[in-house]
Amino acid sequence: MADGEEDLSALPLNDRFVHKNWKVRKEAYEAAAKEFDSATSESDPVVRQFVQDASIWKGVVGDSNVAAQQEGLAALCSFLQIAGTQGCTRTRGITIATIAEKGLPSSRPAAKQKSLEALMLYVELDKPDPVIEELLPILSNKQPKVIATTLDALTQIYHAFGCKTVEPKPVLKILPKVYGHADKNVRAKAQELTVEFYRWLKEAMKPLFWGELKPVQQQDLDKLFQKVKDEPPPKQERLLRSQQAAKAREVAAPEGDDVEDEEEEEVEIELELEYEPVDVLAIIPKDYSERLDSKKWKDRKEVLEEVQKALNQPKIAEGHFDELVRGFAKSMKDANIAVVSTAANCVELLARGLRRGFSKYRSTIMNSMMERLKEKKATVTDAISAALDAVFASTSLQDCLEEILEFLKHKNPQVKLEATRFLIRCLKTTREAPSQPEVKSIAEASTKLLTESQEVQRSAGAEVLGTLWKIMGDRIMNAHLDGLDEIRKTKIKEYHDSAEVKAKYKPKAVAPPPKPAAPVGKKPTGKRPAGKKPAPAAAAPPPPPVEEPTAPLAPKPTSRPGASKLAGPKSGLAAPSRLGGLKKPGSGIAAAASPRRAVVSPDFEEAAPPPQPKLPSSLGRGLAGRPLGKPPTESAPPVAPSQAPTGLSLVERAELDELRAEVERLRRQNEEVRTERTNLTSQIHELQNQNAQLIEDHTRDVLSIKAKETQLVRARSDFEAAEQTVQNQRREVDRLKRELSRQVRATSPPPTDLADQIYTDTNSNTNGGARFGDSGYGNQGFYGKRERSLANGPTSPSGEEGKENFDGSLSRPDSTLSGKLSPLRAGAGSAMSSLSSRGGGRISPPENGASSMRESQAAAGAESWKRAAEVTQNLKQRIELMKAKQGIGKSHQ
Template sequence: MSWIPGLTRCVAVLRRPRRTLPIKAPAPAPSMADQEEDYSSLPLTERFTHKIWKVRKGAYEDAAKQFEVTPDEHDPAFRPFLNEPSLWKGAVADSNVAAQQEGIAALCAFLKFGGREGCTRTRGSTIGPIVEKGLASTRAATKASSLEAILLYIELDTPAPIIDDLLPALSNKQPKIIAATLAALTATYHSYGCKTVDPKPVLKLLPKVFGHADKNVRAEATNLAVEFYRWLREAMKPMFWNDLKPTQQTEMEAQFEKIKSEPAPKQERYLRSQQAAMARAPPPGAGGAEEEEEAEGDGVEIDAFDLAEPQDVLSKVASDFHEQLASAKWKERKEALEALYATLNVPRIKDGDFAEITRALAKCMKDANIAVVTQAAQCIEVLAKGIRKSFGKYRSIVTSPIMERLKEKKASVSDALGAALDQVFIATSLSEVLEDTIEFLKHKNPQVKEGTMKFLIRCLKNTRNAPSKTEVTSIAEAAKKLLSESVEVLRSGGAEVLGTVMKIMGERAMGPHLEGLDDIRKTKIKEYFDTAEVKAKDKPKAAPAPTPRAAAPAAAPKKVVAKKPAPKKATTAPSPQPQEQGSLAPQPTARSIPGSKLGLPKPSSLAAPGAGLKAPMKRTLPGPGGAPPTASPRRPPSQTPPEEDGPAPPRLALGRGLAGRSLAKAAPAPAPAAAASSISPPPNSGLTALERAELEELRLDKERLIRQADDLRQERSRLNSEVQELKNQNAQLIEDHTRDVLSIKAKETQLVRARSDCEAAEAMCGQLRREMERLKRALTREERANTTSLASPGRESATDSAGIYRDTGIYGAPQDNARTAYPSRTRLSFNSALSEEKENSGDALAAQYGRTKTSQDIGRTGRTSAASGSGRGSPAPPNYSSAMENSSKQDGNGAANVQPVESWKRAAEVTNALKAKIEQMKARQGINRN
């Protein structure tokens, strides 16, 4: 019985006396406060990798708060995470979903306030975990923070690296990751646009995701394609459209129809580089709005050429192409061109030698069959569209043949030729096609003129570069010739050309070209000017750029008076007045104030350990981009004290932070690239918050002064240009004034001469008037004498004819002794009249009168040759002798002598002529006075 010994032992144990054991109290558990205090005392980087998720979560929250209160991206708070980027990899991929949410939020704060350096150092280790565990998270806040982190990575640098990191996720085995990545790409293109983020890498992969088995993936792919269509329109289809199933194409077309009527999309978020450019751009009132609209318009106009990859088509052209093109049958020529069109009709053609093909197509423009001509024009169109700028070297081969063929009246042919010309223009420029266009506007065929004119109008509307002044002149001259055409279409086209050019160049620039046109044509041109839509605007040449900031250090150093810092709070000591170095008195500093945060002990590299304030080392600040240290902006380089070999004397007046301590001797000017950088260097990690604020204030003052200097320099340049312009205007005014004074003096001289001529003419007129009166009186006397001689015809007739000769006494002594009834009175009156005339008139009057018929030769003295001689034996003048002969042949009735009557008539005629001349002189004098 084996169980009896065991039972016996049990009974023995039970009979033993009981012993009381002391009860130990349980040890008190550590309080949560002690645990939090212990964990909070750990460095932030250690808490990021702690094994307790609550500690990590708290570290993420503390880090986000710390990043938000940093003054700039160079704060020391960012340095540990820049040195160890792997900390963020663990934060965004935290195993605890609550901690992961805070970790991704902390990363967003780090990127937002940490700047570009934080982006470039951490994106390689964080994008993959964000895509796999952040975007696909079930928590909405985590997904939102993950998407924001991706958008921040793009904003801080460039989109290409982020897109390259996202694309591998489209091949993931989990459909939810693929769908989340597609959603992130859709949001990216929606925010930044297809101009900022290149769509080509994603477009290539769209057919693959459209063929995925998961419906969520296909739905997200559809959303991404719709977003692409908003930006690219039909240009996106050649990239992937043919790889879709017909049902998918139908569904996509239905989605596209919904957004066709929507306005063009605009970029919602901008890269940091774009934000800086927008900040430097002029305000909207100064032309910035127009430039921004143009930039936005350029962002929308993306065509298939920019998205497609170049294709080699030369190797695909048939080897017998030229033989078929030379066939006598037009159908074979057309088939060869159709095959060539199918080969060339690709979005983008790889550049090669297309000279031979281009010459063959140009030769086809002269083909008798219009179907061949149409197909050749289509081939030229797709070739120019496929190689774009490289087509410029073939332009001269095809332009003239196409324009010459515009004589075809069939619409399909003219449309094909016009489309080919349009693509040639897009591949080249307005300046390159303008010469041929102006030449064909002079063509004798009206149909060619009309087609060329329409092509010129399309070029003017679509060109983005305004024509030069010489080109505008040639266009205007050609268009004005069209205004006088007999065909209404050409006249209207000429007005439209001028109106379109006026829209580009402006009304003021086109004013001289419209001079001489009637009001009807000007009104027609103005109508086209109001309705024209152009893409180019003539802008004045930009003013010369101001001197860059990089050149500022090379100039002579100028004393810059820094702005005094604002008064500090009551906790800081007042700034002492500047004193000489030898008379510095100890002043309370920010570190010595009780209760100040700056009074806490903090390791610093400013002085050796244990030196305290007795021998502080001089602080030097690194220049921009790691350049040599520079002196404080508050002390000009010319006033910086030289550096001594021994220890510097103590400077205890540190109440103003950096303004109260000597920083360093002025270093040589930094490199231009470093000086031009606007990014502030990271401050020394040993600076306190007050000193950092002071340093930042000094930097702001420096930047403000540099900006002021640039503004003043530009203002001075502008004022100098205005002064020079005023000088030129003043010189021009002086020249005009001198010219006017000389003109006035010349007019005054002409007026004096005219007045003297008028006075001389008036005197001559009076003289002639008196002479005429005397002649009248002499004539009256002669008539009386003749009347008396007629009364006694026997003796008086002979006596009269001889008596006149004797009594005048002009031509010499009398020939006989016969006397008239009035010899003395007749001789006296007539002789005195003629002698007075000669003395007053001289040669001038003798020339004007042509000498009197009663004298043979009158000299300069106004006296006859007979009077100057002895007065004897002088022969009678021929005219007078003939008069005497005529008188002797008269009948016995004794006809009167008509010689005095003829002399009086001639004198009257001369007087009338002189009067007419006087009136002409008076009229000229009145014109000169006016």
């Protein structure tokens, strides 16, 4: 037993995963989980093994033993943690359905938890859409428990990741079907999922499924919605791996915004129903333009109402609506307000139906509508405002801002006020924050509104600034609010606190400064030290070149003029030597010329004039080469030639060339290695796919062979059973043949032989008749003769004849005939009873239990009975004659 356990533990993990003993499988799952937890990356061999053989996980998560299944689900979670996106995509199509059908409804809480965690990891590692697609068919399962647990898992997924990350439309559309389920637990879980959707979507989710619910269900849901209606907006509790990486990059990037900008945006999720576009141009009246030019306002209103009815579609197909929109713009100037309102309603319907397709008609209609905002009738301004909102929804703030700002300067106060309110609505609904130039234009126009004479205008201007402040943040808006007094700032702050916006300004990350190019890549030409022609001596290296490593080791001069001379060359060569590269000689001299860089160390408190160390007398005698200050001291000439960095030595140049060649060679090697690695990776993927295909083909072949073997074993078993049946039937047939032949022989003897035998017996017994008296011819004599002639003698006729023949006066011939005609006993399953003895005097009838075979045989021997009866009758007559001749009857009397 111990040897067997050692052999099982020595098996590979994938073989132990499919072992028939559940204990072996359970131990294998535990061992695999430990190895996955200890793996360092997804390229670890044990991880790659189970990524390639992904089909093995289906049996793991659906193990028939609940204890083993629990450990298998734990192993899957550990595997997904380390396998990453590749392990997720290779296994989710195999395991998710099994997890939902067997893992989530498990009787063990730990197994349920691991099943839910596995689904969460599948969502987190890649994207949630494939997981939702795999779970939706489970909602049609026959078992209510499976449907209920799947709904609960969906609730947990949306609670953790949110409807912003996980698309809610597919689940919302299938909710009415779930609400019609007969099981109350399923309906209760559906309500929990619906409440979770309401926490994220509010009223926006109702158009997708609300109308298909029963009124009672709607009332119950409304009661549940009231409990969560006042809760703060939910936040995503668990991030996708892509979101985690983006957040890590944001944390690593330098933060330039205030703390307020770091807060998460509250974005309303909008759900749009999917409708088929309708071609409304075909149903618009053909005489639209003619009727719109009518002098009667009723005709104009009627044609606009017909157009409004035609445009009342959820989605409108693209087409040429230029003439239609020009008619609407013309109607905006109509003297009748009913025509204006109807035209505004038509614009709203067309903009909502075309959506983004309406943007090309914006410039045609927007000015006319805003100009008509001067109407004081509330119904007209409301209709135009709704149409303007629909136009803005089909475009963007950048498209509409220029015209809005123009109308903020309108001479009509009503137009100015309504334009300001329209701008406020645009700022609250836009999803893209305005740019800084646009912010400046909006802030300037709104600041002018703060000086209006009417309070409503001032409040509208303050609301614009407060809403803009909410979008852009303190850092940008402080510059536009600094010149305002405290009263106005307080008013703007109030609107800022109460504003609800959908956009949030995020400054673009400042690109990091480009890294300085490696000094190795620069050409050590060392030219143009002073930018003038008289200084070419500095360009060419002097005959005794100064090596760079020796420069820092030069002794510190005692005189300050000499120190100032040494400062320039050292400052020019120190930085390149620390960076591992070289700088141009000209740059070193130019650096020495700067007054700020003249002092190299704190020991040099007094810096000499820069031209003195820069340009010694050996550099040239031109005007550009002469110093402007006092001539250098006597110690300057011997120091300058030895310390000036006039160029590179031959050794340094050779070393630089070697380094460049080495860098180029390493670059080429890196490219070759990268190319080879790409090729090998593609080959590995191809081989993995081939291996997976071969494994699948091998599994299919093995299953086919096993099926054929099973069919062969069954066929052999059926053949043996049939052969045994045939043998039994043959034996039965042989037995019946023998029985039939025996019965035929027994029941049909030749009549001639019987007569001869009777005749012989009669003659032989004539002389000995005295022996067959009443005492000698009793039952004993008859039975003795009957036993001897049982096999060959014929059966006797009816019982009455037997009684007549076997009385006490019969002679021996009669007894012999009776012995010959006695019936057979039941030796071979006969159905007829034996004849009675001579003392009985008759033959007993056949018994009721005789078989059908014996009856058929008896019917076949009826003719033999007739012949025997005739012979017996003849014999009786002869016997009577013989008695008369011999006087036997008288002697007996």
